[in-house]
Amino acid sequence: xxxxxxxxxxxxxxxxxxxxxxxxxxxxxxxxxxxxxxxxxxxxxxxxxxxxxxxxxxxxxxxxxxxxxxxxxxxxxxxxxxxxxxxxxxxxxxxxxxxxxxxxxxxxxxxxxxxxxxxxxxxxxxxxxxxxxxxxxxxxxxxxxxxxxxxxxxxxxxxxxxxxxxxxxxxxxxxxxxxxxxxxxxxxxxxxxxxxxxxxxxxxxxxxxxxxxxxxxxxxxxxxxxxxxxxxxxxxxxxxxxxxxxxxxxxxxxxxxxxxxxxxxxxxxxxxxxxxxxxxxxxxxxxxxxxxxxxxxxxxxxxxxxxxxxxxxxxxxxxxxxxxxxxxxxxxxxxxxxxxxxxxxxxxxxxxxxxxxxxxxxxxx
Amino acid sequence: xxxxxxxxxxxxxxxxxxxxxxxxxxxxxxxxxxxxxxxxxxxxxxxxxxxxxxxxxxxxxxxxxxxxxxxxxxxxxxxxxxxxxxxxxxxxxxxxxxxxxxxxxxxxxxxxxxxxxxxxxxxxxxxxxxxxxxxxxxxxxxxxxxxxxxxxxxxxxxxxxxxxxxxxxxxxxxxxxxxxxxxxxxxxxxxxxxxxxxxxxxxxxxxxxxxxxxxxxxxxxxxxxxxxxxxxxxxxxxxxxxxxxxxxxxxxxxxxxxxxxxxxxxxxxxxxxxxxxxxxxxxxxxxxxxxxxxxxxxxxxxxxx
Numbered sequence: 001x002x003x004x005x006x007x008x009x010x011x012x013x014x015x016x017x018x019x020x021x022x023x024x025x026x027x028x029x030x031x032x033x034x035x036x037x038x039x040x041x042x043x044x045x046x047x048x049x050x051x052x053x054x055x056x057x058x059x060x061x062x063x064x065x066x067x068x069x070x071x072x073x074x075x076x077x078x079x080x081x082x083x084x085x086x087x088x089x090x091x092x093x094x095x096x097x098x099x100x101x102x103x104x105x106x107x108x109x110x111x112x113x114x115x116x117x118x119x120x121x122x123x124x125x126x127x128x129x130x131x132x133x134x135x136x137x138x139x140x141x142x143x144x145x146x147x148x149x150x151x152x153x154x155x156x157x158x159x160x161x162x163x164x165x166x167x168x169x170x171x172x173x174x175x176x177x178x179x180x181x182x183x184x185x186x187x188x189x190x191x192x193x194x195x196x197x198x199x200x201x202x203x204x205x206x207x208x209x210x211x212x213x214x215x216x217x218x219x220x221x222x223x224x225x226x227x228x229x230x231x232x233x234x235x236x237x238x239x240x241x242x243x244x245x246x247x248x249x250x251x252x253x254x255x256x257x258x259x260x261x262x263x264x265x266x267x268x269x270x271x272x273x274x275x276x277x278x279x280x281x282x283x284x285x286x287x288x289x290x291x292x293x294x295x296x297x298x299x300x301x302x303x304x305x306x307x308x309x310x311x312x313x314x315x316x317x318x319x320x321x322x323x324x325x326x327x328x329x330x331x332x333x334x335x336x337x338x339x340x341x342x343x344x345x346x347x348x349x350x351x352x353x354x355x356x357x358x359x360x361x362x363x364x365x
Numbered sequence: 366x367x368x369x370x371x372x373x374x375x376x377x378x379x380x381x382x383x384x385x386x387x388x389x390x391x392x393x394x395x396x397x398x399x400x401x402x403x404x405x406x407x408x409x410x411x412x413x414x415x416x417x418x419x420x421x422x423x424x425x426x427x428x429x430x431x432x433x434x435x436x437x438x439x440x441x442x443x444x445x446x447x448x449x450x451x452x453x454x455x456x457x458x459x460x461x462x463x464x465x466x467x468x469x470x471x472x473x474x475x476x477x478x479x480x481x482x483x484x485x486x487x488x489x490x491x492x493x494x495x496x497x498x499x500x501x502x503x504x505x506x507x508x509x510x511x512x513x514x515x516x517x518x519x520x521x522x523x524x525x526x527x528x529x530x531x532x533x534x535x536x537x538x539x540x541x542x543x544x545x546x547x548x549x550x551x552x553x554x555x556x557x558x559x560x561x562x563x564x565x566x567x568x569x570x571x572x573x574x575x576x577x578x579x580x581x582x583x584x585x586x587x588x589x590x591x592x593x594x595x596x597x598x599x600x601x602x603x604x605x606x607x608x609x610x611x612x613x614x615x616x617x618x619x620x621x622x623x624x625x626x627x628x629x630x631x632x633x634x635x636x637x638x639x640x641x642x643x644x645x646x647x648x649x650x651x652x653x654x655x656x657x658x659x660x661x662x663x664x665x666x667x668x669x670x
Contacts, residue, residue: 003494006485275481278442279542280470281498282463359469360437362481363554 004292007265015297018261022301022342023308025254026335030309031316032247033331036240038324042170043235044228046109049120049167051088052197053206055227056213057220063230065107065173068093069194072218076196082212083204089193090117091183094173095155099144105173106140108154110183117197118177124148125163131182134159137174138166139321154178155186169322172235197224251338254301259346262294266350270357278359286354291347298346302339306332387418387580388453388472388549390439395448395458397434397605408434410605411448418549419580421573423592426602432586433554435602439584440473440552441465452549470499474543474581476572478555480535482527488538489514489523492545499546513541517571533564540571551575551583558589569595594622614640618650 008015047055047064056079058069069092076087091110096103111117113127123138125148134154136146141164146152150161159178168175184190200209206223213221222230266273273286309332313325392414399406409431416422426432437443438450441457442465450458452472460468469475482491492510493503501509514523517537527535536556543551553572557565573595576583585592593599599611612625621642625631628640630647634654641647 002490003483003486006490010485269484271481272483275475275477275483276498277466278440278469278475279495279498280466280468280473282466285498360434360442362442362475362477363433363437 004289005296007269007289008293008296011265014261014265018258018297019301019304021257021261022254022298022339023305025250025257025342026302026305026339027308027312028250029247029254029338030306030327030331030335031312031325032243032250033335034309034313034325034327035323036243037326037328037331039170039235039239040232041326042324043231045167045170046107046175047224047228047231050090050197050224051086051116052199053224054198054200054210054213055222055224056196056198057194057222057227059218059220061220062222062227063234064092064195064227065094065231066234070189071193071196073191075216075219076193078216079196079198079213082216083201083209084198085201086115086199088112088115088117088197088199089180090195090197091180091187091189091192092194093183093187097152097154099146099152102144104140104144106137106176107173108176108178108183108186110178110180110187112180119163119165119168119175121166122163123166125161128162128177128179128182131179131185132157132159133162133178133182135163135165135177136161137168137176138164139169140174142321157186169324174322251342254298254339255342255345258294258298258301258342259349261297262290262346263349263353265293266290266353270353271362273354274357274359274362277354277357278362283355287347287351290350290354291344294343294347294350295340298339298343299336302336302342305339306335309335388582389418390414390416390550390582390584391449391451392439393449393451395435395438395445395450397431397438397443398446408605409438409445412602412605412607413448414600414607416550416582416584418582419576420598421576421583421585421596423596423599424584424586424602425588425599430602431605432602434605436552436554436584436586439550440475441468470495471546472549474540474546474548474551476536476539476543476551476553476556478558480527480532480539480559482535482538482542484527487524487526488519488530488534491527491538492541495542496545510541510545513545514538517541531564532560533567536560536564536568537571540568540575544575549581551581553583553585553587555587555589556585557587557592565589565591593624599624616640616642616646618646618653 043065056071056075058071061067061069076089080087093108094105095108096105109117118127119135122135128135134152141147141161146161148161148163151158152161165175165177184192200206210221213219276286310327313327316323317325392412394411394413395409396407396411397409399408412435424432424435434443438445445458448458449456457468486494489507489510492514493506496506496509497503511523514520517540519534519537519541522530522534530538556572557568560568569592572583575581585596593613596613599613601608614623614625614628615621616623617639619642623640623642625640629643630641632639632647632650639650641650
């Protein structure tokens with residue numbers, strides 16, 4: 001341990017480089033994972049806070065955010081008749097707003113204030129009471145300098161912003177809430193609903209209700225969890241793969257940085273390792289030596305990287321609030337473990353160099 | 366017949382104990398070849414040698430004569446292609462590769478031309494590390510290393526990094542490292558090459574005392590002519606074979622190192638052969654011995670009742 005530590009600290013610049021490389025890699029891994037987690041949290045936020053455990057959609061529609069659903073007339077009554085304690089209809093649609101000459105996609109939700117399905121937390125103002133009122137997502141409003149009392153044009157109609165909602169942001173799209181009657185007018189779908197958020201009665205329960213509803217034609221019944229999973233899958237298909245690839249690249253870069261630094265340090269000290277071998281140190285002792293060096297560098301880097309990730313995430317979210325970065329302790333622990341993995345992989349390079357050392361070479365000059 | 370080697374007082378003290386680990390190193394018709402077919406090179410060819418406990422053997426020879434290969438084989442760093450190397454009852458050349466590190470650690474002490482101290486460790490740690498490799502616990506290893514280094518006059522340098530030590534100090538640290546596991550054999554590769562004349566002499570005398578007072582065998586490979594002065598035998602290796610063997614003795618009068626075979630004069634007395642650099646020294650020796658004998662007789666006569 002002492003020799004490993006001394007070897008590492010003897011060249012402080014090199015040690016700082018290896019620690020810095022791992023720290024940056026771990027920070028990147030954490031931020032990318034945090035971004036993915038944040039994206040997932042944003043994608044599932046509406047349904048997580050919406051009432052009910054079942055979601056009824058148009059036949060063939062299996063997600064909330066990636067499809068347009070329009071239920072057959074009378075579906076709400078049918079669902080209620082089959083054992084629902086409460087049915088909350090919403091009329092929703094992706095739309096494009098023109099805000100300060102910028103096209104901004106938003107997810108518009110029309111809801112009945114008395115039944116639910118609207119914003120679950122307001123940071124300013126109130127919910128819409130008239131068909132000309134809208135609740136804007138706080139972050140989106142902030143980005144476009146929109147405040148309660150301002151007027152915005154939604155699908156050629158003027159709406160007054162009466163409230164700002166919290167937790168309804170997404171870096172892709174944010175939520176706007178209007179009365180369902182206003183949405184019916186905007187979307188030219190009077191009396192319609194896109195989805196029903198269903199609370200089964202205690203007597204029937206979700207499984208039996210779902211089974212009963214499966215006999216109704218023209219609808220799709222999913223649990224809220226399934227619906228969330230489908231949304232995550234849909235967006236995951238688009239964003240998870242690149243983010244995970246970036247995470248893998250960060251891991252690889254971190255490993256290579258430590259590997260290269262420890263390898264260079266080992267090659268530079270090759271003669272000293274040769275001397276140890278000649279004196280009688282076994283390969284195992286030398287492997288442990290380089291592994292310990294890699295471990296010290298990688299774990300120091302990982303711990304610093306976790307700290308940096310927390311700092312950077314706060315900074316990013318302050319500068320770009322539409323990006324939610326969720327850093328969980330378990331992820332941090334995983335990042336430190338990945339540092340450990342980096343160390344072990346990184347130690348392979350110098351271990352090979354040591355294994356190839358012939359002890360007799362120590363007498364050669 | 367006993368050779369007469371001067372036991373000059375070294376300026377450097379040495380650890381005050383006898384090795385508990387004396388052994389005889391026997392090399393029998395050892396050959397080492399590198400490569401095969403058209404590219405085959407014979408570095409050492411049918412070399413035989415016995416190094417007794419407490420003996421100092423100097424191996425000399427031109428560059429490329431096979432000295433380093435031979436030294437590597439003696440130290441169990443390299444296996445011979447043919448022949449056997451035995452350390453007392455153990456045939457080193459037949460041992461499995463994975464047993465050799467332990468043999469090297471406990472039976473051999475290595476001293477290198479470039480000192481080869483670990484640059485990141487202090488002098489004390491350099492020595493203690495080797496004790497720790499042999500199984501000594503941290504505190505015990507440091508204690509043993511510190512004791513040895515103090516005996517070698519390095520008490521004030523224990524916590525110095527090698528870069529802060531002089532050449533002579535570095536070589537003494539290297540000697541302490543070679544001795545820390547109480548080895549039977551010390552193998553030294555050009556131990557004085559990077560040292561100035563005065564320090565070189567000190568190191569030579571130190572090696573001599575390690576051999577004679579601690580009963581360890583010392584094999585030295587060197588171009589340094591001066592080392593002949595401390596060697597019991599000088600072997601000349603050329604083209605992988607011993608061409609000439611010189612047995613050294615010391616003129617008991619002037620203290621000069623003398624090759625037995627080329628001594629200007631010699632005298633056999635009471636079963637001991639003495640070698641002289643000149644007839645004058647022999648005459649002086651004889652006169653001294655006669656006087657001593659007469660003196661002894663006088664003492665006896667005076668003491669008689």
